[in-house]
Amino acid sequence: MPVNIAIVSSEIVPFAKTGGLADVAGALGKYLSLHNCDVRLFTPMYDVTSRGGIEFHPVEFLEDIEISFGGESIPFSVETATLPGSETEVYFIDSPGLYDRGKIYTDDGDEYLRFALLSRAVLESCQRMGWAPDVIHCNDWQSALIPLYLRTLYAWDTLFADTKTILTIHNLAYQGAFRSSIVDHLGFGENHSFLHQEDLRSGVFNYMKHGVMYANAISTVSETYAREIQTPEYGEGMQDMLRHRSDALFGIVNGVDYDEWNPEDDPLIPFHYNPEDLEGKGENKKNLLERLELPYNPDVPVFGIVSRLVYQKGFDLFYNIMEPFLRHVDFRLCVLGSGAEEYEQFFQTLNDRYPEKVCFYGGYSNELAHLIEAGSDIFLMPSRYEPCGLNQIYSLKYGTIPIVRQTGGLADTVQHFNPATGEGNGFVFEHFTSQGLAWAIEQALQAWEDRDQWDQLIQNAMSANWSWERQVEKYLELYEWVL
């Protein structure tokens, strides 16, 4: 049975990306279409959307459509392009007044409207295409209003009579919580009874909550995170609500697009390698250090970091321990990332104080991200919480041994190495403390000193398979469940 699936995401690789959501949305679009599904992706057309080398076409019957938001009329048009590496069509909601802001997300007063438009424009486009999605797969708060819109403003339309909705939570810390005075503007008019009453009374309207209330199923991006978000520690205030919906709450670990992330044929790294022939890994290490102007020594381990530099990622655990390590142990540290000034400053200061050991590259570079994965020996990801995390999974494939905290998707993909049995593919610490992280780093340094142990670790890591071919099957099961 062919299934019509609409995937709605505020970022999609290779068009617009701030983090893993973009990778996941792009991969779902690509791999679902191999399964006899009619998959259509929907996303905003930002001024920062990359158009490089891809043909875009306006959709004739989706031009200058006006949607009324509490009396204010907002226009949009739709352009399409084919998702590279697939035959899947991506529909770009073009509304320059809302989306041309020089960045994907903003703190502007109309942020709520930017993504309410996305949600409604998807439904209005389906209506005009005469296309009834079996499943609308929403991602994060930016499309979490779709299930509620289907119950209210669009409930009259029989086109959607059999449409089911799924909300995937990629990060519960971002919920789209706004002041409740926006609800009339969102067009809910006489449908106030559908809204979260307690929140309304306290003057709040929360997009993610309404997604959790009305989606037919909820998923998140690892099994551990699906459990964690039902607890006060990780639930960001939504734990009770999520527990209430636990029968419809699923965890599916993200896949990796090995067409993009595979050291055997990655076009963004200078030397290719595989588990049987690791010579290229050493060459990449040399190349990485040359590029970052750090001295190369094959016996000295290289630690890599590629990350958004934000609270979630736990880099404050390094504050007390990194300098003592740098003074007493010989290693290199290559950091690629940008984000909060506090963390940027921290890594910049390390770079300035230990220029022979540390290089901080502040900014965004996909090419350098690939080279750090290939050229490092150890990858650091001490997250406070991590719904899934992709970089530790890339690291496994590149034989770069991850040091992670036991949380979310990190816990589901990395197992602590046991030198006695030779099992495990990384180093895992449990409690969010500097001592915990220091312990894991010491364990890794010990294993590094024993060539046989390290070779075993590399083999274990590189044999992990988190391909989208496999993970997409789990989404298909979820679609079946919801239908």
Ligand code: ADP
């Ligand atoms: P999150 O989505 O929380 O940022 P993930 O590990 O799921 O974390 O995904 C991060 C994605 O963004 C990865 O594909 C990673 O390579 C990429 N990335 C993060 N920061 C940078 C950067 N500074 N330069 C290039 N790629 C980056």
Ligand code: GLC
């Ligand atoms: C979020 C999470 C990250 C996850 C990504 C894709 O950004 O922080 O852990 O891998 O979404 O699902």
